[in-house]
Amino acid sequence: MQKWHGAFQIAFVYTGTVVGAGFATGKEIVAFFSRYGLFGFFGILLAGYALIVLGAKMMETAIEVKAASYEDLTVFLFGKKAAILMNVIILIMLIGVSGVMISGTGALFEEHLNINREAGMILTLFLTFLVMLIGTRGIVAVNVIVVPMMICFNLLLAVKAISKPDFLSFFIAIPDNSFTHWWKSFLSPFSYAAFNLTLAQAVLVPLAAEVNDKKIVRLGGIIGGFFLTVILLASHVAIVSLPDFSLYDIPMAVVVKSGMAGLYFIYLFMIYGEIFTSIIGNIYGLEKQISHYLSLRKIWLVSVILIVIYMIGNVEYGPLLSWLYPFFGYISMFFLMLLWWKKPT
Numbered sequence: 001m002q003k004w005h006g007a008f009q010i011a012f013v014y015t016g017t018v019v020g021a022g023f024a025t026g027k028e029i030v031a032f033f034s035r036y037g038l039f040g041f042f043g044i045l046l047a048g049y050a051l052i053v054l055g056a057k058m059m060e061t062a063i064e065v066k067a068a069s070y071e072d073l074t075v076f077l078f079g080k081k082a083a084i085l086m087n088v089i090i091l092i093m094l095i096g097v098s099g100v101m102i103s104g105t106g107a108l109f110e111e112h113l114n115i116n117r118e119a120g121m122i123l124t125l126f127l128t129f130l131v132m133l134i135g136t137r138g139i140v141a142v143n144v145i146v147v148p149m150m151i152c153f154n155l156l157l158a159v160k161a162i163s164k165p166d167f168l169s170f171f172i173a174i175p176d177n178s179f180t181h182w183w184k185s186f187l188s189p190f191s192y193a194a195f196n197l198t199l200a201q202a203v204l205v206p207l208a209a210e211v212n213d214k215k216i217v218r219l220g221g222i223i224g225g226f227f228l229t230v231i232l233l234a235s236h237v238a239i240v241s242l243p244d245f246s247l248y249d250i251p252m253a254v255v256v257k258s259g260m261a262g263l264y265f266i267y268l269f270m271i272y273g274e275i276f277t278s279i280i281g282n283i284y285g286l287e288k289q290i291s292h293y294l295s296l297r298k299i300w301l302v303s304v305i306l307i308v309i310y311m312i313g314n315v316e317y318g319p320l321l322s323w324l325y326p327f328f329g330y331i332s333m334f335f336l337m338l339l340w341w342k343k344p345t
Helices: 002-018 021-025 027-032 036-065 068-077 080-112 117-134 139-162 167-171 176-180 182-211 214-240 251-260 262-291 296-313 317-331 333-341
Strands: none
Touching: 002 080, 002 139, 002 176, 002 182, 002 214, 002 262, 021 027, 021 251, 021 333, 027 176, 027 182, 027 214, 027 317, 027 333, 036 068, 036 176, 036 182, 036 214, 036 333, 068 080, 068 214, 068 333, 080 176, 080 251, 080 262, 080 296, 117 251, 117 262, 139 176, 139 251, 167 176, 182 214, 182 317, 214 251, 251 262, 262 296, 262 333, 317 333
C-alpha cells in the first residue's frame, strides 16, 4: 500500500509539473498536435509512450547515478564539458517558460475575467514571492487535488465533444499544411516529450533522490506518463471540435464556456492553480541553480528572477508560446536521445 501511495504522489507531481500554462489552457496542445488534425492524434500516442517510458527511466537513472539535482543528471548524460552548455540552455528554458506562464496568467485574467492583464501578472508574481519565502511543500498537496480534477474535467469535455453530430468530420480532418510540412507533424511528439522531460527533471530528479526507491519511482513515472497521455488525448478531442480553435489564446476555457458553462469559473480556477504550481516549481529550480553561482540572499535572488520573468511575460502570450515551446523542444531532442540510449555503467 505504501508503495502505491508513494507512486501516486510522484505521478501527481510529474503530471502537475508538465501541466503548465500551455498544457492546461490548450495552447501548447494546439502548437504541438491539434493543428495537424488526425496526425496530431497519433502524435499524442507517440508522445505519451515517451513520457511513460522515459519519465520512469529518468528517475531510475537519477537514483542509479546518485544525482541530487538535474545538473548531476546532465553531467552523466552529456559529460562534464558539454553539460555546462546544456545547463545554461536549461536555465534559459526555465526562465523563458516561466515568462510564458506569467504571460498566460495575464491572458487568463484579461480574456476571461475582464481584469487588467498587468494586474493579473503582478498578483501572480506577488503570490509566487510569498510562497517562495514560506516554502514549496504545499505543491504536492495542491497537485494531489488539482490533477484528478483536471483528468475528470478533460474526460467530461471529451465525452461532450464526441457526442456532437459533426465530431467525426472534425476529428479525422487533416489540414493541407500537414502534408506540406509532414516532417513537423512527425517531429512534434518527440520535441514535445523532450521539452517537457528536460524541464520536469528540475523537480523529478531531486524527488527521485529523496524517495530513493527504484520500484516506486518507476511506477510513479508510468502512472504519471499515463495520466498525461489521457489528459492530452481528452484535450485534443475537445479542442478539435471547436471551430477555429487556433485563434484562441486559451482554447480549453472556450470549450468549457461553450459546453459546460456552469463549471466555467471552477475550470478557470483550476487552470490558474496548475499554472501557479508550475511557476513555483520553475522558480524553485532557478533559485536553487543560480544560488550555487551567486551569493545573494534568497529574498533578493527571487526578486531579480521574478523581475526578469515579468519582463518576458509582457510579450503577447500566444505568439510567445507558439514560437518558444517548439524551439526549446527541438533543442531538448539531444536530451531525449541520450536519456533513451545511455545506461549507467
